Amino acid sequence: MKFFSHELAIDLGTANTVIFQKGQIALDEPSIVAIDTKTGELIAVGDEALHMEGKEHQGITTIRPLSSGVIADFDACEKMIKGFIHKMSGGKKGFFAPKLKIVVGISKGSTPVEVRAVRDSCEHAGAHDLYLIHEPMASALGVGLDVLAPMGNMIVDIGGGSTEIAAISLGGIAEAESIRIAGNQITYDIIDYMARQYNIRIGFRTAEEIKCKIGSVLMDLPADEAPEPMLVQGRNVSTSHPIEATITYKDVACCIDKTISQIENGIMKVLERVKPEIYTDLMRNGIWLAGGGALLRGIAKRFSDRMNMTFHVADDPLKAVARGTCKAIEDTEKYKYKFLMR
Numbered sequence: 506m507k508f509f510s511h512e513l514a515i516d517l518g519t520a521n522t523v524i525f526q527k528g529q530i531a532l533d534e535p536s537i538v539a540i541d542t543k544t545g546e547l548i549a550v551g552d553e554a555l556h557m558e559g560k561e562h563q564g565i566t567t568i569r570p571l572s573s574g575v576i577a578d579f580d581a582c583e584k585m586i587k588g589f590i591h592k593m594s595g596g597k598k599g600f601f602a603p604k605l606k607i608v609v610g611i612s613k614g615s616t617p618v619e620v621r622a623v624r625d626s627c628e629h630a631g632a633h634d635l636y637l638i639h640e641p642m643a644s645a646l647g648v649g650l651d652v653l654a655p656m657g658n659m660i661v662d663i664g665g666g667s668t669e670i671a672a673i674s675l676g677g678i679a680e681a682e683s684i685r686i687a688g689n690q691i692t693y694d695i696i697d698y699m700a701r702q703y704n705i706r707i708g709f710r711t712a713e714e715i716k717c718k719i720g721s722v723l724m725d726l727p728a729d730e731a732p733e734p735m736l737v738q739g740r741n742v743s744t745s746h747p748i749e750a751t752i753t754y755k756d757v758a759c760c761i762d763k764t765i766s767q768i769e770n771g772i773m774k775v776l777e778r779v780k781p782e783i784y785t786d787l788m789r790n791g792i793w794l795a796g797g798g799a800l801l802r803g804i805a806k807r808f809s810d811r812m813n814m815t816f817h818v819a820d821d822p823l824k825a826v827a828r829g830t831c832k833a834i835e836d837t838e839k840y841k842y843k844f845l846m847r
């Protein structure tokens with residue numbers, strides 16, 4: 506009897522879930538579900554659920570199942586993975602059965618309980634053959650680095666909920682830091698700043714839009730790279746009347762400075778700890794930036810200036826982990842005694 510066999514490479518991120526299948530991207534949607542408040546049934550998942558966020562009534566609850574890079578709501582996470590798999594199968598039956606192989610990325614800073622939560626939710630969603638991979642290792646593979654070589658490489662993946670920093674050599678992680686500060690914190694910095702500086706109360710989605718459109722980590726960008734100022738509308742914090750303000754990339758650079766410094770400190774810590782031979786390799790190879798945070802304007806330059814090392818931004822940094830996870834699933838035999846975990 507011939508069985509269906511499906512292989513899914515999953516990056517279960519705080520902000521986005523990306524799934525590769527047969528070497529190609531099969532799903533890229535925000536990590537969010539909308540649940541019927543009374544019955545607990547899934548109403549929508551991913552893009553549809555995102556449109557409902559902030560506009561719910563009592564009958565609907567939207568939940569982001571991950572927080573700081575790890576599962577915060579186990580039940581919602583399981584529903585989300587099932588919902589995504591169902592979506593990818595186009596609602597076809599039999600997609601779960603009988604052999605679903607999954608490789609999924611986990612934060613290097615996960616506690617055993619958090620790892621267990623990922624494993625259980627994938628198994629409940631139908632995984633029969635499950636492997637886990639640390640996200641920075643997946644990023645390194647995704648960037649195209651030779652992770653098995655006796656050569657030091659370093660990855661900084663700035664996601665939504667966590668920043669994963671790791672020095673990699675000989676198929677393992679030599680030194681790492683996982684800090685629970687990343688893109689979401691930057692968005693909250695913008696929300697706070699708008700209230701303090703301009704008296705405008707804005708929501709998470711508006712702040713995300715500001716960050717993605719005009720976000721910069723440098724106070725002075727070259728004229729040809731500087732984005733146009735942006736008009737922001739919202740509610741006056743004190744009067745509740747409508748109010749608007751025009752903000753520039755300098756506003757953003759100023760208010761996110763502290764958070765970016767915390768990420769820099771994390772990178773410094775790893776650089777201080779790596780063995781001298783690996784450090785020398787890093788001087789030669791530079792350090793790779795991945796995750797959505799790598800898209801902030803000027804980030805490679807700022808880090809390079811601060812640390813006197815070359816920083817490169819990965820191609821399509823939002824997909825680095827998923828792409829690497831996909832490479833791992835294609836070569837499970839080669840990697841299973843190295844860094845893939847059961």
Ligand SMILES: Nc1ncnc2c1ncn2[C@@H]1O[C@H](COP(=O)(O)OP(=O)(O)OP(=O)(O)O)[C@@H](O)[C@H]1O
Nearest residue numbers: 518519520521574664665666667688796797798800
């Ligand atoms: N152009 C951009 N400029 C700045 N930030 C961006 C941009 N595009 C996306 N982001 C941010 O990147 C983050 C999402 O990145 P990513 O998908 O790598 O995170 P994730 O994998 O879901 O989260 P984590 O790895 O922490 O679990 C969000 O905070 C998003 O706002």
Ligand SMILES: [Mg+2]
Nearest residue numbers: 518664796826
């Ligand atoms: Mg990520």
